[in-house]
Amino acid sequence: MSNCNQCIVKQFNALKTLSKDELVRVSNCKTSRTIKKGETIFEEGEMINGIYCIKDGVCKLSKLSPNGRAQIVKLVVKGDLLGQRSLIGKESANLSAIALNDMEVCFIPKREIVDDLSKNPEFCHSMLEQMANDLRESDNIIVNMAQKSVRNRIADILIYMFENFGENEEGFLAIHFSREDYANLVGTATESAIRIMSQFKKEGLISTSGKWIKIENLQKLKSIE
Amino acid sequence: MSNCNQCIVKQFNALKTLSKDELVRVSNCKTSRTIKKGETIFEEGEMINGIYCIKDGVCKLSKLSPNGRAQIVKLVVKGDLLGQRSLIGKESANLSAIALNDMEVCFIPKREIVDDLSKNPEFCHSMLEQMANDLRESDNIIVNMAQKSVRNRIADILIYMFENFGENEEGFLAIHFSREDYANLVGTATESAIRIMSQFKKEGLISTSGKWIKIENLQKLKSIE
């Protein structure tokens, strides 16, 4: 059983505010788990009785809309906590979480950590900070969804990918997302996403090799209005 | 100087978790204020050094998009706290707040209340609950914006208005929003909002008298996909 106290990943989330004693308790109750690409971690409507600390990998939080398409609301990455809202109230998950690549996560049962929210003000405050950030981001996404063109949103998401996941040795985006995932991120049809990317290729903004995408002209991509 | 302890409005927000002593302190530092319809409470980018407790009235939280249109992200109503995120971190406001009708608010300076977040776990937890709710709502809005048609979103917002603000004696929606506000709520052009409402009138879903809107067939409105 590995020790949370020595885990580097917790530095990036609210768990860093827990005391040594609290971390010992968490270490003893947590379960480590490997999740394969494409696997569902939890589904909307499900009760999640705890939080996941992401040690490695990326997952999408998405929701099925009435028209049958999925909308990705947020990407959860290494260092993030997943399922924070399960600690507050008794509601079931509002979103589904699906792994976008192979992941390593630790699951901490709610009952073992929920009391820390009321007993450790620092922990509560740190959760609040994270939540406030998420809220600001979500609000910004609403504005973009409502006001920007699909072309614009595709450009934005490509920039986001570049800035958050970087590039591999050959200069391609270091993480692979299907075109459908891109479409679901920006809220458009898969064909539209592909079409716009093809357009970007013709304009020299990006290039592709199979499923891999390379950002060729970040400045120009950023200047798309 | 009125006493927060006796204020009914605080029952609806995190202030209810404050102790009597804390409330006395808040009572002594708060400033009551009347805000006229159309007046700006704060603007995006501005530093707000405190929170507003809404005693009466409604305001919109909106953000200007690059294309020059405003997007309304949230409506803040009687009983709500406004500017909660100002208590966390030092960032400036991400959204502008503008009164939609005459309002009565109390302003509580940040310095007088920020310590309660770390000293009163209940208060912190209550803020967390509110924030978690806001986040869930925002996530749902993202999905709707991205996946539903404008027609569908207009229907949704009319239902929302009916269910949240009710009707007056003559059966009209008890609160007046301009067609532009409706458009900014659902993220469309004002003309499109007007056009779709005209369509709804022809279909007998709503009727209007001047600026006032009456919901004529809620069931059918709800069944719009």
Place this chain on the structure above:
DNA sequence: ATTAAAACATGACAAATATCATAGTATATT
């Protein structure tokens, strides 16, 4: 009551995006 300003309404058209069909290409599996 009159007038100015704001809000509402609608037509004509353009642009953006979705949908359906179909085909090519890459990837993983055997």
Place this chain on the structure above:
DNA sequence: AATATACTATGATATTTGTCATGTTTTAAT
């Protein structure tokens, strides 16, 4: 290496939504 499967790509077309122009109605101010 062959094959099935999933993914990417693109054309044709329909639908939705935005934009511009213009007119009408309502509201507010004098």
